[in-house]
Amino acid sequence: MSTERVVNDGIDTAEATRDLMGAERQALEHHDTELEIAPTTAAAVPLKRRGSRGGIANWGPPVAVAVLIVGLWYFVGSVVLEPSKSYLLPPPHEVFAVYFNPKVAPDMYEALWNTAVVALGGLFIAIVLGIVWAVAMNQAKWIERSLYPYAVILQTIPILALVPLIGFWFGFDFAARVIVAILIALFPMVSNTLFGLQSVDAAQRELFTLQRSSRWIVLKKLQFPAALPAIFAGMRISAGLAVVGAIVGDFFFQRGTPGIGALISKYQARLNAEPLFAAIILASLFGVVVFWFFGWFGKRVVGKWYDFA
Amino acid sequence: MAMTDSELATTSTLLDFQNVQLTYPNGTIALSGVDLTVKRGEFVTVVGPSGCGKSTLLRIASGLESSSEGISTVNTKRVGYVFQDATLLPWRNVRANVELLAELQWETQAVRREKAQKAIDLVGLTGFEKHLPRQLSGGMRMRTSLARSLTLDPELFLFDEPFGALDEITREYLNDELLKLFVEQQFAGLFITHSVSEAVYLSTKVMVMSGRPGRIVDTFDVPFPMPRDPDIRYTGEFAALVGEVSHALREGHGA
């Protein structure tokens, strides 16, 4: 048989697959047929966690829980607590009113902004540092052995005890606050990135070895992309922690531009319950937004090929 | 690699194993005294029980592993290797996956594109270039993997049970595709499989390995002409040869 004939056969096959000609082929390649009907949409995407229903099914449950919490809050504040102690738990509408109180709200929003700058600055540095740290450890077992214990110490060290020291060393201002945020947010970035880099399949690695690819190419074209889902999961955890870190730093360092932590500590000292609750809720909501943003961002980047939950 | 390019071009023995032995660092003897040659125009299949060292054989042939004893010679630089799993990069679509090896060889974008498209057409995946691996069936993933190796234009093609995880029908279909490629591209093949009938259908020569440590215990020449007629599977001669190979396999296993 001539080569030409074989080439033709090849093309026929391709066309048969696409045009679904011939019942036999169709039966053989029924997966392909499904794909052809829905080439880029739901094909082969696992059913889990695809919120395709949208609408009420998606936001209904969390809203119901919110209603429940507010109801419970009213109940505890007005029925459970003795009247003499009810100032400890002001009713939700009074807390909510704080956000529109012209004497308090502007300060609070400014403080939130300051905290946001510290948290996002710390987060950014933690992300870069964490990835560099993990990549360095990934280069050789001995580097990993020498550096990993210190990453773990970052996680286990009593940060609260360290915070005053940081204040003495770096001043009680912006820099010290950022450093606290970095310290708290760093570990998840290091451990997640390292886990991601090392999760590469041995056979995929060998594919690159066979082409005599350099370490750098393997990192760039294989390990780093493979690690992206883990890196994004790490970012999401670190983002929440960076916000906590910024507030903790603020709580201790009263100098410089005050953040929401400084406000919280002030309201606490004065037993000013309404703004205290308002500030705490605002700070948590900000954490939620940052967490949610990185979830969304991760989904944007790797969601096409990875089920980023 | 002491050979000059002109020597490389004219040698007809592409792969030559003489008394190859491999002991893994933990003391496992995977291969002992394996003699095997693959010549231009040959499609050699190795069958053997699980764990007898078949993958090890390919790992030595590809250079991923080197033999502890004996001599293994590969007389070409163009070696294709198809792994048991498709090993596609899930973030790359079919085209980008097929382009990978050329990319790692620093080919220009235009050359990569052209090679990839040719290979994609050859394996019958035209129209699926933009699909991600997760959007493909198992058979299509395997074809993508095959296309990726084809871009190297290999003279020696190593296959490690590439169709082992597929259903019978898809497997037979891909066997035919592979034979077509073999006739057309004229590479030499070294194919590992568990399936005796797949071995006989695909190859010009079937080698039977014993249980660990693996040795070649028997060799069968397959007389059926290339390209193969799919219906040959249902002839008495085919069945007889399958029977002989299976018999040798059982004896080797027992030994």
Ligand SMILES: Nc1ncnc2c1ncn2[C@@H]1O[C@H](COP(=O)(O)OP(=O)(O)OP(=O)(O)O)[C@@H](O)[C@H]1O
């Ligand atoms: N890196 C390794 N270190 C130690 N022993 C190994 C290693 N790789 C393989 N082996 C052992 O060597 C033997 C041969 O392995 P190999 O993977 O070559 O078998 P195989 O014939 O390909 O098996 P299968 O058909 O199941 O794929 C097995 O007993 C296996 O346990």
Ligand SMILES: [Mg+2]
């Ligand atoms: Mg194997």
